[in-house]
Amino acid sequence: MRYAETGFNLEIDLTRGNIERVETDPGDTELYLGGLGTNAKILWDRVPPEVEPFSPDNLLIFSAGLLCGTPATGCNRTIVSTISPQTLLMAFSMMGGFWAPELKYAGYDKVILRGKSPDLVYLWINNDKVEIRDAAHLRGKGAGETAELIRQELKEPKAQVAAIGLAGENRVYFASIEQGRSSASRGGIGAVMGDKGLKAIAVRGTKDIHVARPAEFMGLCNEVLKYIKFRNENPIEGVMPILAGLGSPQEMAVHDEKWHTENFMWGNSRTRRKDFWNQEVAAKWAETLDKMRTRLISCYNCPMKCGATISAPGLPTYMMKCFSKLTYTMAAMSDLDFGLRIAQRATEYGVDGFSAPQVMAFGIELHEAGILTDQDMAGLPAGNEERFYWLLDRIVRREGIGDVLANGTYWAARQIGKGADAYAHNNIKKHEQLPLKLSMLNPIYFLMYATGEKINITQIEGQFPQAPFATREERAEFVKDWFQVPDEKFKQYLLDWEPRGENSMPHYPTVKMCCDIVDWQERMHYIDDALGMCSGLSSFPLKPPYHIHNYPKFISAGAGIDMDEARLTQAAKRYRTLVRAINIRRGMRRKDEKPPENHWKKRFPELEKELLDTYYTFKGWNNDGIPTQESLHELGLDYVSEDFVKRGILTDQAENAPPGASTEQ
Amino acid sequence: MGEKKKKIVKTIKVDVDKCNGCRACEMICSSFHAAPQYSSNNPARSRVRVIREPLKDIYVPVYAGEHAKAECMGRDKYVIDGKEYDECAFCRSSCPSRDIFKEPDSGLPLRCDMCESDPTLEKPLCVQWCITDALIYEEREEEVEEEVKLDDVEMGLESLVDKYGLDKIMETVARMSMSKKG
Numbered sequence: 001m002r003y004a005e006t007g008f009n010l011e012i013d014l015t016r017g018n019i020e021r022v023e024t025d026p027g028d029t030e031l032y033l034g035g036l037g038t039n040a041k042i043l044w045d046r047v048p049p050e051v052e053p054f055s056p057d058n059l060l061i062f063s064a065g066l067l068c069g070t071p072a073t074g075c076n077r078t079i080v081s082t083i084s085p086q087t088l089l090m091a092f093s094m095m096g097g098f099w100a101p102e103l104k105y106a107g108y109d110k111v112i113l114r115g116k117s118p119d120l121v122y123l124w125i126n127n128d129k130v131e132i133r134d135a136a137h138l139r140g141k142g143a144g145e146t147a148e149l150i151r152q153e154l155k156e157p158k159a160q161v162a163a164i165g166l167a168g169e170n171r172v173y174f175a176s177i178e179q180g181r182s183s184a185s186r187g188g189i190g191a192v193m194g195d196k197g198l199k200a201i202a203v204r205g206t207k208d209i210h211v212a213r214p215a216e217f218m219g220l221c222n223e224v225l226k227y228i229k230f231r232n233e234n235p236i237e238g239v240m241p242i243l244a245g246l247g248s249p250q251e252m253a254v255h256d257e258k259w260h261t262e263n264f265m266w267g268n269s270r271t272r273r274k275d276f277w278n279q280e281v282a283a284k285w286a287e288t289l290d291k292m293r294t295r296l297i298s299c300y301n302c303p304m305k306c307g308a309t310i311s312a313p314g315l316p317t318y319m320m321k322c323f324s325k326l327t328y329t330m331a332a333m334s335d336l337d338f339g340l341r342i343a344q345r346a347t348e349y350g351v352d353g354f355s356a357p358q359v360m361a362f363g364i365e366l367h368e369a370g371i372l373t374d375q376d377m378a379g380l381p382a383g384n385e386e387r388f389y390w391l392l393d394r395i396v397r398r399e400g401i402g403d404v405l406a407n408g409t410y411w412a413a414r415q416i417g418k419g420a421d422a423y424a425h426n427n428i429k430k431h432e433q434l435p436l437k438l439s440m441l442n443p444i445y446f447l448m449y450a451t452g453e454k455i456n457i458t459q460i461e462g463q464f465p466q467a468p469f470a471t472r473e474e475r476a477e478f479v480k481d482w483f484q485v486p487d488e489k490f491k492q493y494l495l496d497w498e499p500r501g502e503n504s505m506p507h508y509p510t511v512k513m514c515c516d517i518v519d520w521q522e523r524m525h526y527i528d529d530a531l532g533m534c535s536g537l538s539s540f541p542l543k544p545p546y547h548i549h550n551y552p553k554f555i556s557a558g559a560g561i562d563m564d565e566a567r568l569t570q571a572a573k574r575y576r577t578l579v580r581a582i583n584i585r586r587g588m589r590r591k592d593e594k595p596p597e598n599h600w601k602k603r604f605p606e607l608e609k610e611l612l613d614t615y616y617t618f619k620g621w622n623n624d625g626i627p628t629q630e631s632l633h634e635l636g637l638d639y640v641s642e643d644f645v646k647r648g649i650l651t652d653q654a655e656n657a658p659p660g661a662s663t664e665q
Numbered sequence: 666m667g668e669k670k671k672k673i674v675k676t677i678k679v680d681v682d683k684c685n686g687c688r689a690c691e692m693i694c695s696s697f698h699a700a701p702q703y704s705s706n707n708p709a710r711s712r713v714r715v716i717r718e719p720l721k722d723i724y725v726p727v728y729a730g731e732h733a734k735a736e737c738m739g740r741d742k743y744v745i746d747g748k749e750y751d752e753c754a755f756c757r758s759s760c761p762s763r764d765i766f767k768e769p770d771s772g773l774p775l776r777c778d779m780c781e782s783d784p785t786l787e788k789p790l791c792v793q794w795c796i797t798d799a800l801i802y803e804e805r806e807e808e809v810e811e812e813v814k815l816d817d818v819e820m821g822l823e824s825l826v827d828k829y830g831l832d833k834i835m836e837t838v839a840r841m842s843m844s845k846k847g
Binding site for chain 1: 685
């Protein structure tokens with residue numbers, strides 16, 4: 001009997017149209033948990049580095065997390081993993097919504113897709129009945145539109161549908177997969193889906209999901225619910241409002257956007273508008289949001305209302321995710337009315353709400369600089385906002401300059417030449433970052449930006465305050481009920497962290513402390529991604545209801561796997577290292593691990609070197625960021641070691657070590 | 666005529682404006698009613714269903730009531746504030762016309778029992794799990810005429826009447842009594 005998981009994957013060969021239901025090895029669940037962890041294992045085993053993102057041999061894996069479909073509040077994430085056409089590394093974007101639990105109820109943990117369908121198709125999973133169906137009539141349809149049409153033609157209003165829009169069909173490098181009120185957007189996984197000729201996956205399930213020790217599991221769930229209520233009633237003091245509560249930043253609930261609009265960059269991540277937010281703007285934006293926002297909505301089994309249905313007059317209703325609220329507005333230097341309107345079209349096209357606006361602003365900037373000529377931009381309208389609609393339409397259809405921009409700023413700049421790469425200035429590992437340009441180097445964020453392999457800061461940060469509190473009293477107040485820390489030492493780190501003076505950034509927290517803090521932050525995200533938990537109730541906010549102390553109990557009582565904090569930490573480290581191993585095998589090295597040059601004005605090259613050196617050692621990686629044989633052995637990843645030696649990525653220490661060297665410490 | 670008696674009326678007040686569509690009510694209902702309790706969950710077995718059409722802003726939790734053996738002679742369809750709801754959307758019955766409020770395996774009807782259990786819960790679980798307060802539990806006392814309780818024989822006969830009609834049963838009883846006497 002399998003608990004929490006179903007124990008079965010669907011293996012779909014789109015080339016041959018073959019469908020198989022395959023039982024999985026419970027031993028893998030113990031080692032890699034599920035979701036991201038087991039996805040990484042499958043990608044390591046089955047997608048060697050020679051496989052290109054758009055090769056039929058690339059896999060596209062849709063996975064529910066280990067605890068999705070159990071009563072654990074907020075556990076509803078689908079982890080989609082593949083090789084990204086943009087970064088050429090492993091992409092593991094995720095989405096909330098309702099899809100993953102439905103897949104579990106249908107009797108599967110994962111859908112593993114390989115090959116390429118000769119015609120556009122969609123997959124219909126209805127409990128034990130799984131079919132590949134023609135999708136010719138859905139070609140060019142919007143992602144949300146597709147979901148509605150599929151539900152109608154199947155006469156199954158309760159089916160959950162994950163679909164791509166035009167951007168995915170045309171293999172735009174930042175195409176998303178849209179579903180419910182959520183999307184898996186980062187890394188261009190929608191392009192891989194389009195390349196495989198798969199328009200959508202619809203799923204309906206009416207089977208049971210079991211937990212191993214019901215009463216104990218329910219007790220844990222009740223504690224979490226109670227704590228969520230407590231946190232909703234007691235927001236954290238002394239931090240900006242969006243960081244005070246739980247959930248993903250409550251973008252759709254708040255009117256006050258002073259912090260984002262004055263601290264994040266506008267245009268192509270260039271301009272800071274320090275006095276932007278005034279009464280007039282506040283009143284106008286509040287009116288816009290109140291007029292267009294129909295309701296605040298949630299994902300499956302979660303009380304946090306992080307999304308909203310938006311009905312802009314004259315446009316179809318769509319569901320908005322948190323920060324897309326501002327990305328289009330700010331890239332176009334426009335207002336909220338424009339932002340909410342263009343996001344409707346962008347969501348139907350299925351593009352990433354971070355990359356797409358930045359790519360368009362990059363295009364406009366290149367045109368202003370004369371690098372893109374009037375001829376390149378033939379047909380560009382005169383109005384600023386019309387230009388963004390025009391560019392969006394060109395990009396998703398890969399028409400004219402759109403065909404170049406559809407590859408993202410990094411690849412587009414290389415193709416355009418003429419110094420365009422200086423305008424693709426906000427990337428890490430070829431991927432567009434949040435539009436932030438700051439003054440003083442933050443050593444914690446330096447490490448997260450440099451080494452995060454989800455390549456998105458929101459997917460590694462959290463738990464630890466982003467900046468020191470002003471007074472010791474505030475700090476003492478904060479640590480008083482901070483039971484989520486894995487170790488008491490973190491409280492001391494925070495207590496001693498001052499905004500100015502000796503114990504301030506960049507030299508405090510010390511290098512060693514930064515390693516501890518970043519490792520904790522990253523670990524919690526990786527655990528979430530294996531369990532299918534939303535980071536909004538776990539790794540992202542301050543003082544979350546899920547943490548390293550109750551997670552092992554959830555896994556034990558839920559999945560029936562004997563788990564404690566040490567074992568869970570080890571498991572997370574195992575598949576985190578495996579993600580790195582996949583990327584190392586694809587060529588990623590230390591040289592790639594750097595935040596954008598201009599992210600901070602005040603940089604400290606020596607300190608940054610020390611940070612990276614120390615963190616690599618701390619993680620068990622060598623000076624080039626490659627996991628060492630010794631650390632791989634400790635994690636039970638000798639198969640990675642062997643592969644690295646065979647490929648010449650590592651040299652065999654046992655063979656090459658000078659006599660006696662191995663015992664020195 | 667029965668006697669006057671005090672009765673507790675249990676109500677779940679549904680505020681559809683507060684519903685966020687998360688379906689935690691469905692999940693926890695099916696988990697509570699699993700055997701053993703909480704050992705599994707499956708919203709398809711739930712005794713509460715959220716009618717949910719996000720793009721039309723339709724979010725209505727509806728509870729399972731009595732089973733209806735036959736479907737109604739006609740159907741109803743509501744339009745409220747310009748939103749058109751599905752046929753029979755607010756009906757609590759499991760009935761032959763639709764597939765909700767039926768066990769997915771057996772097709773047997775489901776009915777909300779307000780989580781009656783021993784020891785008694787403070788509130789039904791769907792209400793406890795709805796921390797957005799779309800579901801609020803209320804109790805009030807009402808004076809009602811005591812129902813005349815049917816005895817076992819009557820209950821058995823009633824179901825036979827349901828199935829074969831009163832005439833047929835009377836005819837059969839008459840024939841049986843004749844032959845016994847005979």
